[in-house]
Amino acid sequence: MNGVKSSVAVNQHSCHVRNGSITEGRQKEVISPEDINRGILPDTTAPVSSRMQELLEGLNEPGDCGNPIEPPSWLDRQLFNRGRDFYHRYLFCMSFSEVLALVFMLSMMRALRPLMYTGRSDSPRKALRRYFSTFQHVTAWHEGDVWDPADRAHKDLLSVRAIHNRLSGVFNSSKEHDRVWNTKIQDKGHEEPACPFYHTIREDLKDQAGDGLPLEGPDNPPFFISQWDMSLTQYQFMGLVVAHPHKMGAGAATDEDLEGLVHFWRGLGWLLGVDDKYNFCRGSLAEVRSLCLEVERLVGIPALAKADWNYEHMTLSLVTGLSHLMHTLSFEAGFRYVAYTLDLDIPNFISRMSMQGTIKYWLMRFAIGLLYYFPGLVIRLSRMLRVATAVFQKRYANGMNERGGSKTGELYPVTTPFTY
Template sequence: MKMFCSAGSEACEIGPTECPVLARLHPKGIGSPECSVLARFTHKDIGDNELTFSGQNCWNSLRNSSCSERFGDNEKYIMCNNNNNCSADINRSGKNMEAVCNGYTSQQEASSVKDFSTEEASPRLKELLEGLNEPGDSRNPPARPEWLDRELFDRGRKFYQKFLFCIFFSDLLSLLMAFSLSRILRPLIYTERSDTPTRALRRYVSTILHIITWFSGDVWDPNDRAHKDILHVRNIHKNSADVFNSSENYDQVQRANVREKGHAEPKCPFSQALRQDLQAQAPKGLRLESRDNPPLYISQWDMALTQYCFLGLILSYPNRMGAWRATKEDLEGFVHFWRGIGWLLGIEDKYNFCKGTAAETKALCKEVERFVIVPSLSRSSWDNEHMSFSLMDGINMMVPGLSYPAMFRFLADTLGLSVPLFVRNTSLKHTVQYWVMRLLLHFAFWIPGVVYFFNLLLKLSLRIVQEKHPGWFPESRKVIFTNT
């Protein structure tokens, strides 16, 4: 492989190596104190990490000096024995380390080459960021808050009933985005509940059934099944957070990756093409974690980001999701519905993603998309690609015609991202699936009755899954579907 330096918008080759390095150069040159060289690679036991060499001899320290440097955000060290330099130590460890092809592939958001200060964030986003280290359950009472507008909340429930398939489709796309966020991805890999198609089908059908229960019933009535169900989910989140953040499990969660779970990377993963496609398009990203600020799993920020995943795309792009006939009032109700659901799940109102109007929440969605989602997608890895394939292959058992390559291409088109290398790697089958999706959601769903028909098909598919796998869902959690 070749080594490149970047200075401003230009890049130049600086020498051969078997471990790719991205160097950030000061205008004064490679020997200046401001220079730093960032080497990224993947270790079989630690995952994606980085080495940084700074100062007067940053280039020489990488090539010629013996050294001991800390691995990114992990309390692990690489030792250069027998006076061998760090570069040689990396190079000769082919069986233990896997070189990354592009230098932007670390799963650690804190390792992003391009970070932006929170000073550039809007006041609302800054407020949400304060929840990074706050537990996800604020212990607020599961009762109606003073700000609840019951009429508006019920309008949001009707929006779900009217556009169920559109919301289901947008939620699948949102999961593809969520898998690029390491603080969300690591716990999912660790639990091993969605790393195969069958496991993913079970997990995400269960999620869909929970949401259907919430909008079909009265979550504010303590005697209603919907209220009991949402408190059950809240308790699951709390118990999971206790496990992930415990001293016994935290390091294992931090190191979780699909390779250790037995899912080897293929020779030509889509993630390599995706990184190359998005490097130049990705804006500066938020610095969400670092060695000095390790992640608190299932924090208030994570809960707010989960709200974004459930409503962000259909709120920002309703027509592209097939909700052509959604009105402004519908979307206001949808946002208020999720504000109420967030409250019942334990989100403090300060950190509730849906605290504002539909217009204000849409602006926040766009900001998260720009400074969190797209930069994370530009660092895609085999971990999130494998989980995405598992999700879509699993859902394809229930809703035929879906695949990860077709769905991600649709997502990229929605976000206005150009992914020519990714598209070039897709098959004819995936291309046909993509164009069928576009034809249906961008045109056919405008025709009266088509959305209603797909709502019925989705309900039928969910009922079949419940009947085919009765052991997956306890009787108390099953959903009985009607023809409405």
């Protein structure tokens, strides 16, 4: 997008604020334990928090603010490493939550349309290759030392940051912006089937979602890969675990563990170019948890209630592809688990589920429930996931390269909040 177009978008968003869609001066509310377990805000009709207002100011700010690669003054190395250790021990839970976050947040058009436009994840095979690469990125970041310039993890993270900048320039250019924003999955040859699920999703959620926040519209086009988008990327990687630890299999984690996870992603956000003002993980555990729940209620769920064939096809491709690694995954089971996590009532969707989808959903519930009573299992499951992914990488790497995948050792970018 050119500079004039960007400034217009900024001014239009400011009008949203002045017209009262966003109430100023609201203090951060601390969510009660009961509401945390239910996954809801105490008053879903309340104005947005001051912290959310702050994040919204980044809607039209470029995603890389130019942070230096040196550690910021607020970095607590001990707490950061505690987050790395948590990620290592709870890798199974983190991976599970990241997949569910995609099922949830792919409904956001400002994130989904660039994915459709690039055409690199609109089939199960392509989606598997793309999101498996994302897994490799994040694994490298928590297993290496991102603060050491000589470490592979540091170099990999900075390469992702550079790719973000390049893609932002492409998507926001005067030549490509309108094409990206107006793309549809039918343009890629994926016609809508006779009985899709998205009509059912809309029917179930129409009275539970609300209007949501006015993030973009015909007269207020999005700035792709903005500070806001990068902030939601952080939510996608840690938000469900922080806001709903029991439902993600991390019920045995302590507050200190989760504080480490939050600080870990605050540090990664800094290195990816997220201004600390817009860093989703800035603040105490209670504040970040409240922000997670607020994003879910005021951004994610309203977007999900407007699901269409674009969302359903891309999510179906994602989950079908990843089911080669996590065999209990399916679109039906994954969506129902998201609804369970967010305390959403979806009777019509459940009535349409296949027997196989229902069985997979209850297998998820059973497995995650076991982790609460037998927390030692999560270490074994995380180890099994590492072995499975190593086998997968070795088995399919050459085939991917032959079919036009990445060169050996080259990974796809982790972007906002998904991979393009």
